[in-house]
Amino acid sequence: MAGNDRVGSPDRSTVPDDRITMPERTLTGVGVSPGRGAGPVVVAPPRVPAPASTPPGDTDAGQIPVAAARVRAELEAAARATTGEARAVLEATAMMATDPSLVATAQALVGDDVGPARAVWEAATRIIDDLRALGGPMAEHAWEVIDVRGRVVAVLTGRSAPGVPDPGHPYVLVATDLTPVDVAMLDPERTKAIVTTRGGHVSHTAILARALGIPAVVGVHGAAWLTEGTVVVVDGGTGTVVVDASAEEVTRTASSAGPRRSFAGEGRTADGHHVPLLADIGRPEDALIAAEAGAEGIGLMRTEFCFLGRRQAPSHAEQVDAYRQVFACFPARTVVIRTLDAGGDSSLPFVTSTEEPNPALGVRGLRAFLDHPQLLDDQLAAIAAAADGSGADVWVMAPMVTTAADAEEFVRRCTAHGLGTAGVTIEVPAAALRAGQLLSRAAFGSVGTNDLTQYTMAADRQNPELAHLCTPWQPAVLELVAAACRGGAQQGRPVGVCGEAAADPALALVLVGLGANSLSMTPRALADVAAVLSLVTRQECEHLAAVALAAEGAEQARGAVRALLPMLAGLGL
Ligand code: PEP
């Protein structure tokens, strides 16, 4: 590993908006999707505004389902044109367009003072407020409703559909924030980078940008200052945006971005230490994409994707069919199925209450199942039936495991269904600290860095104001990852990482150094992580981990680690 020949990120707190008046200034934010991209800025158009309450004499509520159906059809057509996570987002949002309660509530609101467009706005806003009040991962679904609200209102008011217009040439997209649909519809070849004022590490913008391979920096205070056509160079690894970049800088960036790498084989350090590189997936069809991307297995299947938007749990046959599709893509490989992670989500009314005052700290994950053991048994029975004869090495894990008693109960139920490899996600600080005890019961651990970060830092993972706190580079979070790995080592049980942290190539090395046995990530990140991993030894990973742990904050940890990895720039990361 070379010496300290790269400089860490400048201090973002020293760059207030009103002082950014000089060209060639470097803006800083939170790098959430690695890679470098350059080009002229295209500023995302403003969102569709709230329509006026007073209707222009139009009180035909029947227009609402027609407009909703049109939006749904448009989104479904866009979904068919894409794959993977972008497709999943478009399909979920398409369904939201014709959500019966949204349409019915809006129709009921139409009256003398409220036209159809205003009624849709108000009905959707109520749902958005409810989802946001729930907090936690499910609050992200508010974005689907925000998107749909704008689209249906646009149809009803004769405006063109909201979204980012394609300028017909490569560009860098600058926005206050983007809906998941905005990102899902971007052309990754043409969109060289994304810069937003808001957003956090686990926001949908970040997750999708990583899945699409578009470099992204969020939480950039000066982004609002960037004007159309300004040429910028964006580094999603260091979280920097160089304003008024020279032609030479742009060319250098284009050549360092290079062609996309591919990954087929195994994750190994330079000295041959095997680190299985696995994929995180949601929907069953994503398994094929993961297999094509070279994943060594599935490290996390978020099964709630099979349940979302349902009033009743999916049938046994439906579930078996979904899991079988995944197992079929990975014969003789490990596939980790995570049981339903529901929590305070109104779209899973058969599992949890929507009345909890603080859902992220409420009856979530395994806790909800322990209140509804039949639901857990039904899911385990479906997983076992799908696993039978599939040829895949099926592992099962529970979300939000907190105590050794939780682990014991989950393992007991899995064993009763013949599922012999039952593990725990480690995403609650208590579980990380007591991992040895939990792993004396469970066969493996999988660190969910997204939730572990929000619970360690007491910072809502959906709140863009807290993005600087809610990053897995926080040394406090890394200490807990280390504790979890130590607990696993004590018991001779593997502990992997399945949160978004594993998709950041520099952080992935730190995680290996902390003792993670495997890394699971969006399929798109596999090749980049594999490439970087192959250039460092295990001992060097341990050194990087020590450097990160010794840092005082997230930015310092990231800066110090990246300074020791000059090859990242060479790889365009
Ligand atoms: C996590 O919390 O890191 C995780 C992998 O689970 P999710 O993002 O689904 O909560």
Ligand code: MG
């Ligand atoms: Mg989680």
